[in-house]
Amino acid sequence: MRQLGRHAAALLAAAVATGMVASLVQTQVNLAELTALGATFPLSLRAWTTLQDLAGFGPVMIGISFAALLPAMLVAHAIGRAAGPARRAPLFAAAAVAGLWAAFWLMLNVIPMPAIAATRGGLEHALMAMSGIAGGLVYAHMTSPAQRAAQPRRQVLVAALMALVPAALFLITSPGAADKLEAVDPATYRVETVAKGLDRPWSLAFLPDGRLLVTEMAGRLLVIGRDGAKTPIATGGLPPVFQRGGTIGLMDVALDPAFERNGLIYLTMGHGEEGANGTRLARARLENDRLEDVRVLFSSTPKPRAGNNGGRIAFLPDQTLVLTVGDGNWRREEAQNVANHLGTVVRLDRDGQAPPDNPYIGRPGAAPEVYSLGHRNPQGIAVDPASGELLLTEHGARGGDEINQIVAGKNYGWPLVTAGIDYPFGRVTPFSRLAGFEAPLLEWTPSIAPSGLAVYRGDQFPDWRGDLLVPALRGRALHRVVRDGDRIVGQQTLLAELNQRLRDVKVGPDGAIYALTDGVDASLLRLTRP
Structure with a gap:
């Protein structure tokens, strides 16, 4: 049970890290597309837009990352049994990249979800997938033998707090319901x-x-x-x-x-x-x-x-x-x-x-x-x-x-x-x-x-x-x-x-x-x- 808690906490923390990095990448790619159309973005506006995306798109990306990393980490564990401890971090990072790449491919080609700017081209798609490196390294660290002495309950609490902050920001910044309009009397x-x-x-x-x-x-x-x-x-x-x-x-x-x-x-x-x-x-x-x-x-x-x-x-x-x-x-x-x-x-x-x-x-x-x-x-x-x-x-x-x-x-x-x-x-x-x-x-x-x-x-x-x-x-x-x-x-x-x-x-x-x-x-x- 302790082992399961540790791995769940690691997966959640990895999803948060991946989602935040992917949000940063998405924003910069999108702004680059708009710059190519002639728009200019002072540093203050670029920073504010990046923060808005971290609050709005970041939590969505955390959810996508969690879904992508779960099977990827399971596969990496199965492969890792034959690999030495020194290869754990590169293995989990590579698995996370592969999982993210597959998730974005599905979103583009199978799931009827409109494409975001940073997944429409090969290079941009690869950059978004590379966001998984952050999550893979976080997961490898939190599940390493050196961390076995850590209290799993504390790890779960820290990971939960990491996820709750973006969730709260999402709820605060997401668009509210429309004002109810007056209805013409059906009579x-x-x-x-x-x-x-x-x-x-x-x-x-x-x-x-x-x-x-x-x-x-x-x-x-x-x-x-x-x-x-x-x-x-x-x-x-x-x-x-x-x-x-x-x-x-x-x-x-x-x-x-x-x-x-x-x-x-x-x-x-x-x-x-x-x-x-x-x-x-x-x-x-x-x-x-x-x-x-x-x-x-x-x-x-x-x-x-x-x-x-x-x-x-x-x-x-x-x-x-x-x-x-x-x-x-x-x-x-x-x-x-x-x-x-x-x-x-x-x-x-x-x-x-x-x-x-x-x-x-x-x-x-x-x-x-x-x-x-x-x-x-x-x-x-x-x-x-x-x-x-x-x-x-x-x-x-x-x-x-x-x-x-x-x-x-x-x-x-x-x-x-x-x-x-x-x-x-x-x-x-x-x-x-x-x-x-x-x-x-x-x-x-x-x-x-x-x-x-x-x-x-x-x-x-x-x-x-x-x-x-x-x-x-x-x-x-x-x-x-x-x-x-x-x-x-x-x-x-x-x-x-x-x-x-x-x-x-x-x-x-x-x-x-x-x-x-x-x-x-x-x-x-x-x-x-x-």
């Missing part, structure tokens, strides 16, 4: 279920005859009648759709501004394969519930992961088309690279060409389609029909969800500027505001995961004219963002009583609000006055 609106049994629907659009088009991520395009009847559209002419669960697949649908004359619709979809995929825009003519004359207009820069695709479409007053493209959730720094489409809004004419007045036309090496950059995962875009203002919602990481007003040629900051932090609680950047980058009109921390956007200009709810409607996946509600002119003055929530993830929202020609719930058994809802 002031009526919810009708138009259709049920939808399989991961993503978007909807209104046909002139009163029916609705709805996309499902697996590749189906449906027509839904007034009675809720679902009719599949024949989509045999579409190129193959790359689909992975609720992350990427067939996404947005929008009607051409002259649809009643030309019958054209626009669709976005995933394309490519697991290690090289992107967001594609296609156009087709809808005729007799089938797609004809399908044409691929645009394919974004490939990315190595399926996440953060953007995929929303809107038409500007000049009838050019804007399309959101996410940063790909891997090399997020590419959102600052105007040479590709990742983390941008692109602007195209209705034939898929870059208009000659796009802001980066003529810049050497720039992708001519780019309209704005510095976005993470913009999944909502809408034009205010009264003002022509282009508005966008985008997902942050852990916090930092935003509403932005999009202006040609502007930079919206990601990942140099954000109020969010990484999913494992490390700092994405020290900057939540920075000169030269556009500040959001509104941000949500903690995240609500905004997945669409509509500007209300209907007659059903006259008091809401000009307000924004934002469906939330994580927030499980429809947010009414109240505006006074172009200034945001408040928020309310609707549909929170349903406790459903919401995927999209549109304002119908009748002034009713149509919302799609998310998932494999989703519904199309219609909100009207009672």
Whole structure:
């Protein structure tokens, strides 16, 4: 029992040492990536960011280290029986490095966890794994024959205190719960279920005859009648759709501004394969519930992961088309690279060409389609029909969800500027505001995961004219963002009583609000006055 206590204490102390060193490495690698984008970090800011990461990311890294070191130390013990005492320290250090390397490999390739900056490249991955040397040496020392006379109870107490301090700092510094927003009185609106049994629907659009088009991520395009009847559209002419669960697949649908004359619709979809995929825009003519004359207009820069695709479409007053493209959730720094489409809004004419007045036309090496950059995962875009203002919602990481007003040629900051932090609680950047980058009109921390956007200009709810409607996946509600002119003055929530993830929202020609719930058994809802 004494021996077990000593080894448990040693393992815990080794995890603490490894986690702290790994946090230091991660912070410096991340700051180096931001420096390469042009940011400058005085020594005081670098030190403060490092301390913040020790408090936030450090405890997470201690947990990862403990899980990685446990099997590694068991293997080292088995091998060590044949090794002499002089080889104990190098053996345990090497085992710890191997354990950390394997853990980070699993996090990158098996466990669906977003990559942190210091595990995305071979050299950085190796540097993080080398953090295990500290833990291996601590473990070797605490379990050495020279320490057998030490009181195991004291060792356990010391190791527990070493772990409790980071845990306390984590609890103190981790983001708190969001302020509870006022709910719109459910008695002031009526919810009708138009259709049920939808399989991961993503978007909807209104046909002139009163029916609705709805996309499902697996590749189906449906027509839904007034009675809720679902009719599949024949989509045999579409190129193959790359689909992975609720992350990427067939996404947005929008009607051409002259649809009643030309019958054209626009669709976005995933394309490519697991290690090289992107967001594609296609156009087709809808005729007799089938797609004809399908044409691929645009394919974004490939990315190595399926996440953060953007995929929303809107038409500007000049009838050019804007399309959101996410940063790909891997090399997020590419959102600052105007040479590709990742983390941008692109602007195209209705034939898929870059208009000659796009802001980066003529810049050497720039992708001519780019309209704005510095976005993470913009999944909502809408034009205010009264003002022509282009508005966008985008997902942050852990916090930092935003509403932005999009202006040609502007930079919206990601990942140099954000109020969010990484999913494992490390700092994405020290900057939540920075000169030269556009500040959001509104941000949500903690995240609500905004997945669409509509500007209300209907007659059903006259008091809401000009307000924004934002469906939330994580927030499980429809947010009414109240505006006074172009200034945001408040928020309310609707549909929170349903406790459903919401995927999209549109304002119908009748002034009713149509919302799609998310998932494999989703519904199309219609909100009207009672």
